Amino acid sequence: MESKKYYITTPIYYPSSSFHVGHCYCTVVADAIARYKRLRGYDVFFMTGTDEHGQKIERKAKEASKTPKEYVDEIVADTKDLWQKLGISYDKYIRTTDEEHKECVKKIFKKLYDKGDIYLSSYEGKYCTPCESFFTESQLVDGKCPDCGRDVELVKEESYFFRLSKYQKRLEKLYDENPELLEPITRKNEMIENFFKKGLTDLCVSRTSVDWGIKVDFDPKHTVYVWIDALSNYISGLGYLSDNDELMKKYWPADLHLVGKEIFRFHAIIWPALLMALDLPIPKKIFGHGWLIVDGAKISKSRGNYKDPRVYINETSVDSLRYYLLSEVNFGQDGNFSEDLFIEKSNSDLANDLGNLVSRVTAMVEKYNDGIIIKSDVKESYDDNLIDAAETLTEKVELLMDQLKINEAIQKIWNVIRKANKYIDLSMPWILAKQENSERLNAVLYNLVETIRIIGIALRPFLVETPSEIFNQIGVEDDICTWDSSKKFGLLKENTKVKKGKNLFQRIEINKEKSKMEQDKKDNEVVQEVQNQYITIDDLSKVELKVGQVLEVSRVENSDKLYKLIVDIGNEKRTIVSGIVPYYKEEELLNKQIVVVTNLKPAKLRGIESQGMLLAAGDNDVVKLLVLDNNQGTLENGTNIH
Numbered sequence: 001m002e003s004k005k006y007y008i009t010t011p012i013y014y015p016s017s018s019f020h021v022g023h024c025y026c027t028v029v030a031d032a033i034a035r036y037k038r039l040r041g042y043d044v045f046f047m048t049g050t051d052e053h054g055q056k057i058e059r060k061a062k063e064a065s066k067t068p069k070e071y072v073d074e075i076v077a078d079t080k081d082l083w084q085k086l087g088i089s090y091d092k093y094i095r096t097t098d099e100e101h102k103e104c105v106k107k108i109f110k111k112l113y114d115k116g117d118i119y120l121s122s123y124e125g126k127y128c129t130p131c132e133s134f135f136t137e138s139q140l141v142d143g144k145c146p147d148c149g150r151d152v153e154l155v156k157e158e159s160y161f162f163r164l165s166k167y168q169k170r171l172e173k174l175y176d177e178n179p180e181l182l183e184p185i186t187r188k189n190e191m192i193e194n195f196f197k198k199g200l201t202d203l204c205v206s207r208t209s210v211d212w213g214i215k216v217d218f219d220p221k222h223t224v225y226v227w228i229d230a231l232s233n234y235i236s237g238l239g240y241l242s243d244n245d246e247l248m249k250k251y252w253p254a255d256l257h258l259v260g261k262e263i264f265r266f267h268a269i270i271w272p273a274l275l276m277a278l279d280l281p282i283p284k285k286i287f288g289h290g291w292l293i294v295d296g297a298k299i300s301k302s303r304g305n306y307k308d309p310r311v312y313i314n315e316t317s318v319d320s321l322r323y324y325l326l327s328e329v330n331f332g333q334d335g336n337f338s339e340d341l342f343i344e345k346s347n348s349d350l351a352n353d354l355g356n357l358v359s360r361v362t363a364m365v366e367k368y369n370d371g372i373i374i375k376s377d378v379k380e381s382y383d384d385n386l387i388d389a390a391e392t393l394t395e396k397v398e399l400l401m402d403q404l405k406i407n408e409a410i411q412k413i414w415n416v417i418r419k420a421n422k423y424i425d426l427s428m429p430w431i432l433a434k435q436e437n438s439e440r441l442n443a444v445l446y447n448l449v450e451t452i453r454i455i456g457i458a459l460r461p462f463l464v465e466t467p468s469e470i471f472n473q474i475g476v477e478d479d480i481c482t483w484d485s486s487k488k489f490g491l492l493k494e495n496t497k498v499k500k501g502k503n504l505f506q507r508i509e510i511n512k513e514k515s516k517m518e519q520d521k522k523d524n525e526v527v528q529e530v531q532n533q534y535i536t537i538d539d540l541s542k543v544e545l546k547v548g549q550v551l552e553v554s555r556v557e558n559s560d561k562l563y564k565l566i567v568d569i570g571n572e573k574r575t576i577v578s579g580i581v582p583y584y585k586e587e588e589l590l591n592k593q594i595v596v597v598t599n600l601k602p603a604k605l606r607g608i609e610s611q612g613m614l615l616a617a618g619d620n621d622v623v624k625l626l627v628l629d630n631n632q633g634t635l636e637n638g639t640n641i642h
């Protein structure tokens with residue numbers, strides 16, 4: 001039977017007073033996974049923390065005229081504040097300065113020494129202090145650190161060594177037998193080519209020239225190498241080798257170590273080798289994610305592209321930042337953080353798509369039904385499209401989350417949000433209210449609120465404030481906000497009281513200067529486009545053309561030109577606004593089979609979302625629709641046109 005525990009970790013961070021959105025990235029992703037697993041019924045242990053020892057911290061504290069402990073204490077308090085503001089639901093925050101951790105590392109070191117896997121020798125080689133890494137001459141790139149490109153220092157001292165070379169074969173077997181251990185595969189292959197295949201050499205695991213760290217208890221002039229100290233957190237945090245190792249028994253091996261790409265190799269090589277030496281099981285998965293870069297460059301104070309993430313949270317909301325980080329980056333690859341795109345996405349996806357859906361629907365239930373939900377059986381054929389999409393939503397999310405395809409899982413939720421918005425346009429509750437068709441109106445409002453309930457549940461792993469705000473506004477109780485209750489459409493109870501609340505997201509005004517610059521940029525792009533007179537076959541294949549049939553035609557209010565058409569394109573019905581009033585009477589259009597561009601970005605015309613375009617020919621005076629010649633038999637609606 002599958003175990004129901006789930007142990008997930010982030011790396012433990014070097015204390016820094018300039019944590020940026022890149023640092024938040026991994027923690028937010030880990031948090032979303034932890035929340036998701038909890039909702040699925042797993043007993044989750046989610047750990048994060050800080051890596052507080054080593055030469056780098058020792059030097060920084062000195063520069064700040066503080067003791068290392070004073071220096072890290074201040075930063076840790078600030079880091080915890082940041083995680084709290086980001087809604088990080090960790091179960092344990094480990095500090096490598098914790099007594100239990102220090103004790104554990106000492107015992108690990110002794111155990112490996114007693115076993116003969118650690119031995120005393122001397123080290124002469126290069127060391128990168130910012131990365132806290134040893135390098136051989138051949139690993140350097142132009143004499144500099146291959147990871148950060150900075151200068152390395154010559155280190156020559158007596159040191160203890162870990163017999164890493166002894167584990168080369170066993171590691172190779174491990175990788176071969178567990179193809180899912182190291183992901184993504186590209187990162188695994190890169191690590192194997194660049195490090196593993198070159199042959200593993202024994203690793204220097206103590207320093208005599210560094211004081212700030214954990215002392216080797218049987219030889220206290222040696223300080224344990226910071227990476228051995230740091231990696232051990234994953235088991236010291238569970239009480240390994242302590243009097244109370246209940247957590248270790250329950251949660252080890254880790255189900256997922258989430259780490260950034262530059263520290264993947266420490267986790268993929270040194271960590272499994274250490275665990276083998278300790279006779280402990282190997283984690284189930286080590287995932288090396290990409291970096292967040294800002295407008296193409298690495299984030300750093302010196303580049304001037306650094307901002308405290310709390311600024312973004314204050315200007316928007318915690319969920320806006322979480323949404324951007326989780327949805328915008330293709331998990332595993334590098335992703336870009338741009339302030340403009342952040343605002344744009346916050347406005348379009350959150351304020352418009354999600355926020356408007358909830359506010360429109362709750363407002364309608366209040367206006368037409370005094371906020372009361374009433375069940376009704378009156379159906380239209382297009383209802384099933386929405387109901388199926390809602391009912392199968394979390395199943396789709398699960399499939400993707402279980403493969404760590406986080407951004408794709410979020411896309412599925414937005415597909416349903418957009419479908420629900422379209423459903424409003426299609427069902428037109430305001431017309432039903434005018435016609436006093438209360439049976440159908442009740443059914444439409446029920447379908448919409450029930451869909452919103454399911455959307456709220458699906459959002460629970462990713463957003464931390466919005467789901468409960470949604471549940472409040474639509475008046476649902478906890479029992480139908482559980483993950484499992486998202487699998488059934490129709491659990492929303494009769495007489496539920498809906499109460500429109502504040503808008504879920506505020507639109508953010510990009511300052512005028514910025515939008516002017518953007519307009520100039522767009523104008524330039526248009527000129528460029530006009531200059532490119534030819535398109536390729538690939539460009540052409542992007543246009544999706546289908547046979548559609550006009551089911552309904554009505555005039556758009558206060559417009560001499562526009563018709564609103566409901567067009568059947570096979571698997572769905574689309575609302576299309578078209579300027580052909582001067583050329584066609586309503587009855588001439590009804591039932592015609594026409595050519596529809598179905599993948600054109602929807603656009604609003606007179607407040608109506610037009611979800612496609614009809615093909616027509618002609619100049620200003622005469623316009624002819626492209627219609628199907630049905631003399632030789634008809635084609636089904638939705639047939640592709642090539």
Ligand code: MSP
Nearest residue numbers: 011012013014022023051230231259260261291292
């Ligand atoms: N202390 C070590 C980890 C020890 S784990 C046993 C360390 N700390 S760190 O503070 O430098 O980095 C912590 C994590 O933040 C790493 O996984 C790193 O990849 C991640 N990130 C730092 N900058 C980042 C971005 N710009 N984008 C995404 N992640 C980034 O390494």
